[in-house]
Amino acid sequence: MIPPAFDYARPASVDEAVRVLADAGEEAKVLAGGQSLLPLLRLRLAFPELVVDVGRIPGLRGVREDGNTLVIGAMTTHHDVIHDPLVRRHAGLLASATATVADPAVRHRGTLGGSLAHADPAGDLPAVVLALDGELVAQGPRGRRTLPARDFFVDYLQSALEPDELLVEVRVPKADGWGFHYEKFHQVAQSWATVGVAVLVRRDDGHIAEARVGLTNMGSTPLRASETEDALSGAGDAAAVTRAAEAAAEGTRPSQDVSASPEYREHLARVLTRRAVLAAAGMG
């Protein structure tokens, strides 16, 4: 279908983008890679008066190091994230999970920032950035602010960004030495996750010293499986991991849709968590 009519702006800097957004109020939409926004427009599920294309703003794309933190520009495409040597070395979980997103053509356009700002709990990257203890940096007319991932995802398709704020970068602590795995269950190759589980583990002397578990599509926002995380500390074998994974669905509120019931999603969360932790810890 043909999208509804809208005005178009292509600001040349973050400052200009923020000014344009502030002037337009609630009626403007940021356009990053367009791989979520354009399908919504084509299906006439969104009616912005103004589309603000941030695709040409210099400096929003690329990855750099800042001490023990990796700084990823919001406009870095999925394709670039997957192939970036710094991401692969220091945040392998993000690279490997991004490789499961959509298909190559979508990954050439879609961006990390767009995936996070879109705040779809079925998206793979929100749970991954949550498990990485990432932070999101937003810039608005009142300057910059940094939000921990756990405060960024507010509700279904709703982030903590104000309408006049632009997500400019994603900061993740380097996870050197941590084992990682993203386990995604989906029905056909290119479809979204029915449930996904993002796991990071730090091992010490054959035991899991610390674990972080992020859940995709187990509620209206990405979630951490905190009970499982606690139960995993000290786990030294597959039986202990299996016991800890039994708590993976505690505190979640998964939705009902054509591909799964809430009960089935809870079951998947437990099974996929066990698999993901075993793989991340090299115990599989």
Place this chain on the structure above:
Amino acid sequence: MTHISVKVDGTTYEDDVEPRLLLVHYLRDRLGLTGTPIGCDTSNCGACTVELDGVSVKSCSVLAVQADGGEVTTVEGLAQDGELSALQRAFHEKHALQCGYCTPGMLMAARDLLREHPHPTSEEIRHALEGNLCRCTGYQNIVRAVQAASEQEVPA
């Protein structure tokens, strides 16, 4: 209206377009390049795949204004002087199409793969084509065709 300048299959076009115009509609309706079909409303089928600035994109999911200043290659730009490319010939020879609706997108996605991985395994080919749906062939011959093309030392 927004003014754009786009190079498509080697020719530069200057046009005033509505911002909401999709690249695929620009190619088909404005430039008459109907070799690139539209197969869905949900960005899933990949039939509309073209190259924008050297990488595959779904032209139904890009605005024409986003291609401003860029370079587009469609399936119509693959044959040179009436000679099919190695990949097109392989599709022909391996019977990689029946109705042909998915073929332009398959060719563009496969070209993209062969640029990054000149000698892919059949597993890699299947992964690279996951964004392209074919409702006729069962994919077997498409994978064979890409493999056959990858064994030739000429551009896809």
